[in-house]
Amino acid sequence: MPQNLERLQAIVTDPTLSLAQKARFLSLEAENMLPYPETHAETAQALADGILCDLAEGHAPYKPRYVLPDLSVLLTKGSEYLELDPPETLDEAINCLMIAFHHVPSVTAMPVFIGHIDRLLLPYCDGVGETELIGKIRLLWRYIDRVLPDAFLHANIGPHDNRVARAVLQVDRELQQVAPNLTLLYDPELTGEDLLRLATDNIVACSKPHIANHPLHAAAFDERGYGIVSCYNALPAAGGAGTLVRLNLHEVARRARGIDDFLKRALPHFMDLQFRLIQARMDYLFEQSGFFDNFIVKEGWIERDRFTAMFGVYGMAEAVDHLMGLDNSTARYGRDAEANTLGYRISEAMAARVEATPVRHAWRERALLHAQAGISTDLEATPGVRIPYGAEPDPVSHVKALAPHHAFYPAGISEILTIDETVKANPQALYRLCKGALASGFREFTANVAGNDLVRVTGYMIRLSDVEKYRREEGSRINTTGLGAEAAELTGILDRKPRVIAHEYAPGYGQ
Amino acid sequence: MNMPRATVSKLLSFSCVDGPGSRMVLFLQGCNFSCATCHNPHTMAFCNDCGDCVAACHAGSLSLVDGHIHFDPTACDQCDECLRICPIHANPMAQHMELSEVLDRLRRDSVFLDGITVSGGEATVQLKFVTALFKAIKQDPSLAHLTCMIDSNGHLGPAGWAQVLPWTDGVMLDIKAMDPGTHKRLTGRDNTKVLESARILHDAGRLEELRLLVIPGLTDSVAEVAALTDFINGLDPATRLRLNAFQHHGVVGSARDWPAADRACVERVATMLEGAGLSAVARPTVYL
Numbered sequence: 001m002p003q004n005l006e007r008l009q010a011i012v013t014d015p016t017l018s019l020a021q022k023a024r025f026l027s028l029e030a031e032n033m034l035p036y037p038e039t040h041a042e043t044a045q046a047l048a049d050g051i052l053c054d055l056a057e058g059h060a061p062y063k064p065r066y067v068l069p070d071l072s073v074l075l076t077k078g079s080e081y082l083e084l085d086p087p088e089t090l091d092e093a094i095n096c097l098m099i100a101f102h103h104v105p106s107v108t109a110m111p112v113f114i115g116h117i118d119r120l121l122l123p124y125c126d127g128v129g130e131t132e133l134i135g136k137i138r139l140l141w142r143y144i145d146r147v148l149p150d151a152f153l154h155a156n157i158g159p160h161d162n163r164v165a166r167a168v169l170q171v172d173r174e175l176q177q178v179a180p181n182l183t184l185l186y187d188p189e190l191t192g193e194d195l196l197r198l199a200t201d202n203i204v205a206c207s208k209p210h211i212a213n214h215p216l217h218a219a220a221f222d223e224r225g226y227g228i229v230s231c232y233n234a235l236p237a238a239g240g241a242g243t244l245v246r247l248n249l250h251e252v253a254r255r256a257r258g259i260d261d262f263l264k265r266a267l268p269h270f271m272d273l274q275f276r277l278i279q280a281r282m283d284y285l286f287e288q289s290g291f292f293d294n295f296i297v298k299e300g301w302i303e304r305d306r307f308t309a310m311f312g313v314y315g316m317a318e319a320v321d322h323l324m325g326l327d328n329s330t331a332r333y334g335r336d337a338e339a340n341t342l343g344y345r346i347s348e349a350m351a352a353r354v355e356a357t358p359v360r361h362a363w364r365e366r367a368l369l370h371a372q373a374g375i376s377t378d379l380e381a382t383p384g385v386r387i388p389y390g391a392e393p394d395p396v397s398h399v400k401a402l403a404p405h406h407a408f409y410p411a412g413i414s415e416i417l418t419i420d421e422t423v424k425a426n427p428q429a430l431y432r433l434c435k436g437a438l439a440s441g442f443r444e445f446t447a448n449v450a451g452n453d454l455v456r457v458t459g460y461m462i463r464l465s466d467v468e469k470y471r472r473e474e475g476s477r478i479n480t481t482g483l484g485a486e487a488a489e490l491t492g493i494l495d496r497k498p499r500v501i502a503h504e505y506a507p508g509y510g511q
Numbered sequence: 512m513n514m515p516r517a518t519v520s521k522l523l524s525f526s527c528v529d530g531p532g533s534r535m536v537l538f539l540q541g542c543n544f545s546c547a548t549c550h551n552p553h554t555m556a557f558c559n560d561c562g563d564c565v566a567a568c569h570a571g572s573l574s575l576v577d578g579h580i581h582f583d584p585t586a587c588d589q590c591d592e593c594l595r596i597c598p599i600h601a602n603p604m605a606q607h608m609e610l611s612e613v614l615d616r617l618r619r620d621s622v623f624l625d626g627i628t629v630s631g632g633e634a635t636v637q638l639k640f641v642t643a644l645f646k647a648i649k650q651d652p653s654l655a656h657l658t659c660m661i662d663s664n665g666h667l668g669p670a671g672w673a674q675v676l677p678w679t680d681g682v683m684l685d686i687k688a689m690d691p692g693t694h695k696r697l698t699g700r701d702n703t704k705v706l707e708s709a710r711i712l713h714d715a716g717r718l719e720e721l722r723l724l725v726i727p728g729l730t731d732s733v734a735e736v737a738a739l740t741d742f743i744n745g746l747d748p749a750t751r752l753r754l755n756a757f758q759h760h761g762v763v764g765s766a767r768d769w770p771a772a773d774r775a776c777v778e779r780v781a782t783m784l785e786g787a788g789l790s791a792v793a794r795p796t797v798y799l
Contacts, residue, residue, distance in 0.1 A: 261666045396524040422528045425796040428625060429527035429534070436533075436623030 023285060024109055034060045038280035043273045045084075046320050051251040052274055054281070055107075055244055055312075055375070061281050063105040065310070068113045068227045069301035070238035071120055073099050081295035090124040090133075092139055094230035101148060103296060106240075110150040111241075112263040113229040114180060117155045118164035126166060133163065152230040158185035159214040159303040166326040169195075172209070173202045182226040185217070186438065200431040204424055211445040213438045224306070231373035232414035232444050239306020240413070243281040246312030246372045247274050249319035249346070250381045258326045259342065262319075263349055271311075271353055274326065278309045278367060279359060285489035286361040308363040310411050311354050312372035315381030316343055317388050320506045334387030334401050344404045345497050351408035368411035386415050395419065395433055403440040414444050421450040515640040516609045520554045520602050520632060522662030528721065530660040530683060532625025535617060539640075540605045543666050544689065544698040548724060548759030548769075554632040555600035564593035564603045573603055583607070583726040586712060610643055617654055635667040638675060645678035657760065660719060665705035666697070666705035672711050681719030682712050683753075687691070688730050697729065713746045720751040720793070723780075725772045727757070731780050740787035751791040754781055758797060774798055 001009065011017070038044070046052040052179065058066060063489055075093055078086040081487035082103070087093040104111040125133060144153065157165040165184070184191075184199045191214075207312045211226050220226070224236040235241050252270050285291060289296055292304045320333040320343045331339040347369075354369045374383030382388045385405045392398050395417050402415050417437075423430050430447060433475045437445045518540040523529075526536045549555065560580050565573045573580060577705045580603045593603050617627060627648070629641050645659040658680040665684050666741040686705060688694040694702035712718040723739065725731050743750050756772035781792050 394524045396620050399623070400620075420527065422796045425793070426532065428532040429525075432533035432625050433525065435622055436620075439622045467598045 004029070008216050027109075028056075028058060031058045031060050031062075036365070037061070038277050038283040040280075041275075043276050043280075045269060046273045047277070049251065051248055051270055052277060053248065054247050054277065055246065057107055057281065060076065060242060060289070061285045064240050064242045064292055064307055065107045065108070065244050065287060066112050066229055066233060066235055066240040067104050067106050067296075067302060068102070068229060068235055068237050068240045069104050069111075069115070069296060071097060071100055071115045071301065073238075073300045075120060075123075076484075077299070077300055079295075081299060081427060090121065090128050090136060093121060093124045094136060098140070098143060100301075102145075104301075106292045108150055108152060108153075110148050110153060112152050112154060113142065113227050114153060114155050116157070116225075116227065117168060118157045118160075118162050121164050122162055130163070130167075134167045134170060137164070137167045138175070139287075141171050141175055141177060141180070145175075145179045149179055149182060151178050153180045154183060154227070154229045155180040156183050156185060156207075156212075156227050158195070159187040159188075159190040161192045165195060166198065169198050169202055169209070170300075173205050176206045183212050184209045185509075187213045187214040187218075188438075190214070196434070197431050201427050202436050203434075204427045204430055204449055207448050211434055211438065211444075213441075213443050216443050217410075217439070222491065228412070228444075229282055232446070233310065233370065234410065234412045234413045234443070235310075235368075236306045237310060238301070238303050239308070239363060240302070241310045241368075242285050242307045242361065243278055244310035244312050244370065244372070245274055245278050245281070246314055246370075247271065248315045248381050249313055250315035250322060253319035253322040256323065262323055265346070267346070267349065268353060274311065274368070275357055275359065278311065282309055282361045284459075306363050307361070308411065309359050309367040310370045310372075311350075311367040312370045313350060314374055314378070314384050316346065316371075316385040317382040317391075318380055319346070332391070334391055334398070335393060340341070340401050340404075347385065347405045348410040363391050369409050370411035371405070371409045371413035373414055384413055385409075385414075392418070396436070399437045399440055399442060403437070403442055406443045409443065412444065414446055415442075417445075417447045419447050419449050423449055436456060448496075475494040514610050515643050516607050517640040517644075518605050518635055519559065519608045519611070520551075520605050522608075522616070524616075525623065526628070529628040529630060529662060530626065530681070533660070534660070535620060535624055537608075537613065537627065537629045537634075539629055539631045539634050540602060541636040542631055542634055542664070544633065545600075545696050546666050546689075546709060547764060547766040548697065548726060548757055548762060550683050550758070551632070552600045552761070552763050553594040553597065555603045558597075558605065559599060562600070562686040563598060564596055567592045598642060598711060605685075608790040610640070610647060611669070613644060614647055614651070614654070617657065617694055619646065621654060621657065624657060626660060628660040628662055628683075630662035633664050633666065634661050634669060635663055635675070638667070638671055639771075642675045642678060645675065649678050654660070663708070665708035666700060666703060667708060669707070669711055672708065672715075676712075676715050676717055679717055682717050683719050683722060684709055685722045685724070686711060686739065686742075687724065688721045689735055689742065693729060693735070709746065713750070718746070720753050720757060722753045724757055725777050725780050726754050727770045727772055727776050731768075731772070731776060736780055736783045737787070740784055740789060743787055747795045748788045749790050751793060752784065753793040754795065756795050758798075 008026060008029055011022055047054065048098060074096060075087060075118040078084045082099060084096055084099065087096050092312060101114055106112045157168050185195055199211060202208060210232065217226055217234050221236055226234050226510050227237050228234055247270060252266050253262055256266040296302055320339050323342060324331045324339050333339045351369050354367050358365045359367045371384030385402065387398060387401065398417060402499060406413055419430060434445045519537055520540045521538040523536040526534050529536045540553060541555055541557050545555060545598060558580055561576045565575055570588045572585050573584045573593060582604050634641055641661065647655055648654045648659055659678060661679060661682045663682055663684055687697050688702065691701055709718065709721065721743065723730060743752060754777050756777050758771050759767055777794060781794055784792050
């Protein structure tokens with residue numbers, strides 16, 4: 001059997017995959033039998049060398065990477081294609097949304113954005129009692145976790161304080177599910193201290209939600225707004241991102257002779273290759289894939305001209321340390337002002353180049369710079385512009401070292417602050433830290449509280465109890481390896497992928 | 512003007528365990544107790560420039576300059592060997608900080624903070640500095656919102672408290688033991704001044720909380736707990752009492768052989784205290 005068919009056979013017979021997981025991996029294999037959209041030799045070489053990374057988006061982009069539908073359009077007008085009348089009650093509205101989620105694609109084949117959920121539902125809440133509202137949100141949350149089990153699926157609440165946002169926080173804290181991920185858009189003028197405190201108390205309990213600095217994000221987008229999706233990506237509402245290609249800054253630094261050579265030659269050179277790849281992928285999506293004939297475009301959930309291209313970067317920490325070394329300096333990223341300042345210069349230079357470079361089909365004809373949160377297979381390249389794990393200073397110094405970067409990354413930048421479990425007895429401390437970070441220019445505030453079951457990995461959540469369950473079962477496997485067929489079955493159980501996974505980071509079979 | 516300066520064992524930019532909310536913490540060097548259970552024994556004494564640590568410093572951070580220990584923080588890799596070797600429980604890495612330096616740090620970080628706590632060592636050993644610092648904070652409009660707290664062993668007399676309390680928002684006070692003999696065994700000193708401090712602070716409305724280190728066989732006895740309950744009930748049964756569990760972390764000397772307090776032991780003490788009418792007993796968040 002030819003090798004590619006053997007691979008398909010392996011997927012079909014893999015005992016560790018669910019039916020849906022098999023179907024998805026088969027479709028990815030099929031897509032990747034088509035030719036790659038960009039064949040420019042230097043770009044292909046940069047991809048092969050790991051300087052550029054397309055995050056395994058696939059050879060034939062037939063859907064945008066991230067889609068942020070404006071579901072208020074569906075709720076106001078109904079849908080001709082789906083034969084849905086505009087809803088009149090809360091039950092009808094939630095039902096409409098549950099149907100809609102299934103028709104919104106993304107790179108994971110699952111939605112990454114289920115809307116500004118409080119704004120969507122609030123108009124249907126008159127006359128709905130508190131207990132009833134919480135009950136309905138609880139069922140919606142259960143549905144999402146069981147039917148759309150992807151850690152990248154995001155709900156947004158805020159910036160206005162309202163009873164749906166509060167109900168969401170209450171249910172989210174109670175259920176502690178991986179999906180949906182949750183972001184509170186916080187505006188000191190609109191949100192109020194009270195709702196922020198509820199949110200930071202939730203972080204203390206379950207490391208969710210994630211707090212977005214609404215005034216900074218709102219200024220980067222337009223009156224139609226934005227949403228926070230997937231791994232802290234800020235994208236135009238009623239649009240999204242056509243593609244996300246990322247640049248490994250550490251690899252670029254390794255190909256530079258010094259700081260000057262990096263800034264003047266190596267960085268612009270590889271950024272230009274990255275633009276080439278972005279353009280090729282955008283061209284394919286917009287000109288060949290036929291995606292924009294989809295009913296969600298025709299009915300106005302999304303608009304063709306509201307899709308940006310994400311210009312991702314990562315490995316800043318290692319790049320800066322490498323360049324400092326070439327300069328005979330021992331200054332370290334995250335710890336020393338000299339190294340941090342070089343980091344800011346690099347971010348500023350990249351932002352200027354991204355703002356100056358046209359990208360066909362992209363929203364405002366430009367890509368948006370994004371500090372990419374990394375994938376689990378990254379080696380020697382810390383996510384985005386983060387400080388490497390284990391080298392983080394105290395939370396205040398940590399925030400201050402990174403805050404100057406945040407102005408340069410309109411499509412999102414994230415830093416996960418790990419806070420000692422002792423904060424559980426003093427949640428005010430986390431609230432203050434959050435306010436301090438946002439006041440210092442952080443676009444996003446995210447914290448993991450040690451001791452919580454729900455923990456963020458790079459940008460998505462996992463449950464430690466799942467890991468623990470896995471570990472326990474591994475022990476039992478080792479004790480039964482001599483038992484032949486039974487052992488094989490046990491092995492299968494052990495290796496089964498969790499029901500709720502981060503699909504974006506399982507980009508293909510065996511990856 | 513001759514501004515006081517502090518000998519600082521360590522400055523933490525962010526702490527969530529040294530008082531309410533997010534706090535900067537100054538660990539001041541020097542203590543007037545010598546507790547067997549101390550988990551920061553290197554904060555007890557002031558360096559006498561003996562130089563024993565210089566040879567132990569493999570990073571070359573420590574040297575003797577004109578007969579005084581000189582510490583270069585940029586070379587230090589925080590192995591803490593100098594702390595282990597110091598024969599008098601001092602800290603050769605302790606730094607002198609001017610009042611203005613501390614105020615500058617606070618101004619730079621104030622958006623992240625609810626307040627500042629001075630701890631130790633025993634913070635009130637450097638009372639002149641603490642008073643000047645708190646007064647300067649309260650008189651600076653950009654800092655006056657920060658709460659000023661002291662973490663203390665209570666071995667300070669009424670005159671000392673009268674000096675610092677006008678600028679202090681609260682004091683977290685350790686009661687090491689109620690029985691004078693046990694207290695002396697644990698700390699080297701009598702507890703009369705400690706109990707007097709608790710009364711002074713309570714009367715002034717500045718007793719943020721009392722703290723008891725639960726040590727199995729020493730401070731968890733029925734008699735100890737009963738005496739403590741009587742004492743606190745005499746102040747106010749709603750006074751917060753934080754129970755800390757004795758652990759071996761950081762401890763040197765004979766107390767390392769004492770049993771650590773586990774959750775069951777702390778819970779037993781907490782139940783006794785609550786049964787006797789105390790309404791604000793706080794348990795540890797984490798057991799090591």
